[in-house]
Amino acid sequence: GAGVSQTPSNKVTEKGKYVELRCDPISGHTALYWYRQSLGQGPEFLIYFQGTGAADDSGLPNDRFFAVRPEGSVSTLKIQRTERGDSAVYLCASSSDSFTNTGELFFGEGSRLTVL
Amino acid sequence: AQSVAQPEDQVNVAEGNPLTVKCTYSVSGNPYLFWYVQYPNRGLQFLLKYITGDNLVKGSYGFEAEFNKSQTSFHLKKPSALVSDSALYFCAVRDTYGNNRLAFGKGNQVVVIP
Numbered sequence: 205g206a207g208v209s210q211t212p213s214n215k216v217t218e219k220g221k222y223v224e225l226r227c228d229p230i231s232g233h234t235a236l237y238w239y240r241q242s243l244g245q246g247p248e249f250l251i252y253f254q255g256t257g258a259a260d261d262s263g264l265p266n267d268r269f270f271a272v273r274p275e276g277s278v279s280t281l282k283i284q285r286t287e288r289g290d291s292a293v294y295l296c297a298s299s300s301d302s303f304t305n306t307g308e309l310f311f312g313e314g315s316r317l318t319v320l
Numbered sequence: 321a322q323s324v325a326q327p328e329d330q331v332n333v334a335e336g337n338p339l340t341v342k343c344t345y346s347v348s349g350n351p352y353l354f355w356y357v358q359y360p361n362r363g364l365q366f367l368l369k370y371i372t373g374d375n376l377v378k379g380s381y382g383f384e385a386e387f388n389k390s391q392t393s394f395h396l397k398k399p400s401a402l403v404s405d406s407a408l409y410f411c412a413v414r415d416t417y418g419n420n421r422l423a424f425g426k427g428n429q430v431v432v433i434p
Contacts, residue, residue, distance in 0.1 A: 208363070235420070246324075246410050246424035247364070260420060295364070306352055306371045309422060311364040 206230070208312035210296050216318045217286055225281040225315045229298030236279050237309060238271055239295040247295055253279060286319045293317070322347040322413045324425035331430045339401040341428045343394045343411030351413050353394040354422065355385055358408040367409075370394060381405070401432045 209228040217223055229236050234255055239247035249263040256276045264270075268286075273279040283290055293314040301307025323346045333339050345351055355367040368379025370387045378384045385396045394411060411425045 237420075237422075239424075244426070246412075246426045249421045249423070252420050254420075263421070297364075306369070308354060308366040308369055309364075310366070311356075313361070313363040 208296055208298055208310055210294075210312035210315050212315055213313065214316045214318075216320065218320050219286060219288060221286050221319075223283045223286055223317060225283075225294050225296075225317070227279045227281070227296030227312060229277065229279070229296070230300075230310055231277075233298035233300050233310070234276070235299040235301070235307075236273060237297045237299070238279070238281050239297065241293045241295055241314070243292075250281070250294075283317075286317075288319050291317055291319045322351070322415050322421070322423045324411050324413050324423055326409075326411055326425035326428050328428055331428055332433060333401045333430070334433050335403055336400050339396075339398040339405065339430065339432070341396040341409050341411075341430060343396065343425060344392050345394060345411070345413040346392065347413055347415040349415050351394075351415060353385075353387060354412040354414075355379065355383070355394075355396050356410045356412060356424075358410065358427070360407075364410065367396070401430075403432045403434050406430055406432045 211226045236253040238250040241247045251271050252260040253273045268284045271281045293316050295314045297309035297311045299307045325344045353370040356364045370377050375387045408427045410427045412422045414422045
């Protein structure tokens with residue numbers, strides 16, 4: 205497809221389980237971002253990739269959260285030992301522009317994670 | 321660190337009336353400013369941005385925004401609101417010092433009343 209694709213769209217899991225969320229960015233976009241959006245809040249930055257490397261992971265809340273982008277395209281956000289507070293919509297975005305920082309982000313529809 | 325404030329939770333406006341959604345920002349250097357819109361069950365969509373140049377920028381769906389450096393504001397405006405403009409609007413800022421993070425405000429729910 206032409207846009208950013210995220211799977212699954214909905215994920216319900218139990219406390220303590222491991223979860224993977226996948227993002228397929230727009231073809232050719234070198235910059236990829238993960239954000240988290242809690243109810244009633246704006247998106248909160250988690251991590252930014254430039255190509256295969258995580259250029260800025262300062263937004264990851266703790267070491268239970270990890271993300272990879274091994275071939276510079278698809279990215280996976282991994283959450284270990286999930287907690288109820290991890291429940292949120294996880295947004296992925298990509299951009300063709302990273303060097304000048306002026307480009308807009310193109311967002312996927314998000315993966316809604318519910319931890320019971 | 322950059323941040324954005326959107327002081328109102330909800331903006332109600334009658335169809336055909338002017339619409340304004342307020343945003344103020346804080347950055348270390350010069351700002352890059354953005355507006356995004358989120359329709360129900362849809363992803364965030366880019367509306368417009370200010371990078372440099374003319375303080376009045378025009379974007380999608382008839383929206384515009386005015387950058388005011390002295391007031392550190394970037395209010396979103398539309399001369400005549402439509403019912404279809406009812407959505408959640410987010411202001412976002414990025415600074416110019418190589419920081420790729422885009423900081424979002426909490427969002428404003430806009431309700432256009434027929």
